């Protein structure tokens with residue numbers, strides 16, 4: 001089965017920060033993949049903008065190098081790469097000054113769909129918005145894409161929302177959370193709302209608990225300065241894990257449309273109960289002969305920033321009262337594995353007796369690697385040996401479902417950038433959603449800061465601090481293994 005390519009309108013996409021890490025690793029390779037898939041209209045252009053001095057030719061050469069490193073596209077020929085970079089322009093521009101803006105305006109004068117991707121540090125977001133307005137580039141046809149972090153607390157997020165709102169309507173602002181662009185995450189909605197099978201059981205009457213794990217093997221080297229000011233709570237929980245929790249917990253929206261979906265997500269965030277110190281565990285990775293410690297990576301041995309967090313959240317509403325959501329994420333863990341596990345309750349009565357063995361149904365939604373969805377179902381062990389029960393997976397791996405041409409699942413940025421061009425905000429966060437997420441997160445962080453809590457050390461290549469295991473053990477539950 002080959003995935004369908006839905007054409008988009010002609011566009012000019014300006015990438016502010018086109019020489020930066022995100023542009024090289026994600027944005028430009030994703031655009032190339034869409035180009036190679038035939039989704040970029042003939043006239044569509046990508047315009048890089050940054051302070052670095054490039055002319056068109058040197059920028060194209062720079063992008064070619066980035067694509068060689070980061071865009072592995074099956075079947076792409078040298079001529080495809082060349083044809084793609086022929087669509088690129090470059091403007092040397094300072095977000096804080098006047099250099100380059102008239103040239104950018106001239107390049108954007110042709111009336112195609114126009115999007116500006118703010119792939120620069122957040123301290124420049126307001127400068128960019130102001131100048132887009134000043135140079136007449138903020139008209140209603142314009143869309144802006146804003147990268148994370150969107151604030152570091154409620155106050156800064158509100159200030160940023162207000163600054164953008166001075167120049168753009170909310171319908172023009174695309175706050176990106178790349179987790180929403182992941183194929184499996186969108187499939188979570190398809191599975192929930194496209195099947196009769198799950199939704200009747202999707203509540204605290206049938207679901208014992210939910211686990212969300214986003215485990216990374218990488219440390220914070222290279223991003224230490226940013227990370228040490230953020231920590232796992234701000235870097236991952238407030239945004240990515242929160243979005244996953246919303247999609248699992250929300251009520252069915254009336255339609256798969258931006259405000260219908262975002263209204264439902266907002267209700268979930270607003271229904272989250274406060275989390276006290278007994279319900280979270282923070283950790284920080286140590287080092288060994290093969291790995292630098294967190295202290296080494298950030299260059300500060302007094303840092304109390306967490307590189308791991310596990311917490312138990314409750315949603316106070318009819319659907320979820322009594323079903324805990326356990327979330328954990330961390331760096332330098334034993335495997336890179338992200339999964340949502342929906343653990344159903346035991347059957348109300350065991351007709352087979354204790355000796356037969358008993359298994360719970362677990363719906364596992366694997367975000368990465370090996371994207372797919374697996375449902376653990378209890379069956380009889382084959383053979384004449386009596387009624388022994390075993391757990392077998394009903395497995396839907398996306399690579400298989402997509403067929404030989406679709407083995408590499410599209411990158412989240414591919415989907416999200418095309419949604420910007422299509423003008424579809426469904427998978428982007430609205431201002432009130434981001435603020436509500438900070439409103440829940442802030443007191444948790446303020447609590448540990450007031451109590452001057454230091455994170456617990458954990459071994460590299462482990463599952464995090466042992467206390468994180470206890471968070472579930474004391475409830476008579478356990479984390480699923482972090483395995484690739």
Ligand SMILES: NC(=O)C1=CN([C@@H]2O[C@H](COP(=O)(O)OP(=O)(O)OC[C@H]3O[C@@H](n4cnc5c(N)ncnc54)[C@H](OP(=O)(O)O)[C@@H]3O)[C@@H](O)[C@H]2O)C=CC1
Pocket residue numbers: 016017018019020021022023049050051052053093094095096118119120121122124147148149
């Ligand atoms: N890298 C990643 O994996 C991720 C990044 N993000 C977010 O994306 C954004 C970009 O991150 P990243 O690419 O890593 O950052 P980098 O520091 O690698 O790149 C920053 C870019 O901004 C440009 N820039 C800096 N100052 C100015 C200025 N005054 N005027 C115009 N351009 C300027 C730089 O180019 P020059 O010096 O030539 O001007 C460069 O192209 C940040 O908000 C980050 O938080 C979010 C998720 C993941």
Ligand SMILES: O=C1O[C@H](COP(=O)(O)O)[C@@H](O)[C@H](O)[C@H]1O
Pocket residue numbers: 148178216235236338
């Ligand atoms: O936004 C971020 O996400 C990455 C993890 O993204 P993934 O798609 O590789 O799961 C994380 O490493 C980074 O710290 C964070 O800023």
